[in-house]
Amino acid sequence: MGIDWFPLWLSLRVASLSTLIALLGGLWAAWLLSRKDFRGREFVDAAVTLPLVLPPTVLGYYLLVLLGRAGPIGRLYESIFGEPLVFTWKAAVVAALFHSSPLLIKSARAALESVDPYYEKAARSLGASEWSVFWQISLPLAWNQVLAATALAFARSLGDFGITIMLAGNIPGRTQTVSVAIYDAVEGGRGDVARILVLVISIVALTFLYLANRMARNQFGRAV
């Protein structure tokens, strides 16, 4: 029995990259939603949450329309980089990003909102800028929960199937992630390969969920 480990490595690479992008963008979005009172905030919140409730195929369809070779973003991408975005491993990153970032934004927002506003007020009164308040007070106080949310987002990125197969396809050795490879193995009657990949991905996901739970615990000995 020869197992191709490429899907696992691709999944780990895709999940790492999408989680990093989700963390950077998600933190900013979470801060905006938790701290700024702007018009349309509730709409933005609903739009951010939408990928959590839409069927992956619907989300995949939207992304295909936008990012496909005929789509506005897809055409722009192709004109800049000289190659299409869809059906590449980068498309798998986009798929994982849309699959996991709502979870990260929601959790990071809750984490930032759980920080006692008195600490931020005290920091401002001591002369700190908004930038400094975020990086030195709000984020460190919410850091464990943000890290836990990041671990959850990573685990969710690993498991995406629907959006990935619509946007990146199932090209062995190029865009075939582990969840697609499991589906392929089952369809092709290679039960032994499917079992091993299922076991490995389950262990990886379980490890990240365990770490997420550990990190969500408070580090300061008291509620913040």
Next chain:
Amino acid sequence: MIEAHIRKVFAGSSGSAPFELNIHVKSDAEITVLFGPSGAGKSLSLDCIAGFVRPDEGRILVDDRLLFDADSGVSLPARERGCGCVFQSESLFPHMNLFENLWFATGRFPRRERPGKVREMLERFHLDELGLRRPHELSGGQRQRGAIARAILSQPSLLLLDEPTRGLDAALRQEFYSLLKEARSAFGIPVVMVTHDVEEALELGVGMHVLVGGRIAQSGTPKEILDAPATAAVARLMGCYNVLQAEVLGLDPATNRSRLRISAGDETRFEIIGPYLPGLMLGAKVQLAVREDEIEFGTAPEGGVKLQLRAVVPLVRGARIELEGGIRVSVPAPPDRDQLRSPVVRFRPQSLRVVKS
């Protein structure tokens, strides 16, 4: 000196009435207390002064420095207002040790001077051995000392304290009061403090403003307000007053006396002799405030009113006797059985103060 005219309206949500804060505070006292019940707008006033909430209208000046002016559109951000804030007993940053907490406030000093400034402040507040401890490893009193030291280190022109002793026990409160007075006289920074604790207001306040329902109900020194509450609400907030409904039955300018029918509770009615009430007609209804410790209590005070006993509450000194109609009397020594079997009270005319509704 601080002068603040603040108006801020919050629309009521889901059927609740809107709340309007509309105050004018002017004080050059060393420690100014904003005193009032929960929901009166005390903390909101402090938030407006500190720059955390933008008033709809008004003007805020500290030592002739304009912090906010709605008309000209001036509104300095909180970090530029120079207001050191201390909130309750938990305002040190929990993810930093005490040294780092104080370091956070040294942004106005050149970098090379900062370690020395922090160490100096830790020493002044007797915290020099505790610099490496996190807030949860400190006692409540040490945390508050640290919070005050940190606020002073930021070189504020005004210290704003929002119920700083909430959560501290009686001994720690006393320690905090001494600390605040010492710090105030050592650093010369005026203090504005919010509290709903009347003992605290009397202990610390040099000037005092009583807030009720978003308005200043009375301003003065704590003693002036305690001795002569302007309204029934202020009298009730002082915690030591009975507020009684009275009807004027007779007025005698010759003896400088009046005859009053008191209504207390649903069923208690009795007549007493009161002070002459100029400007009132027969049949007029007024509210009277009388201190619990100014009511004479015994078995047979001359001209007394016999009332039924409801309860006796032992106090650290003496006792509080609760009588029918909700009338409360404080006595310096626990009453004996005879006094409790047939309690009689007497209201001295000069102890009855007319208060507005």
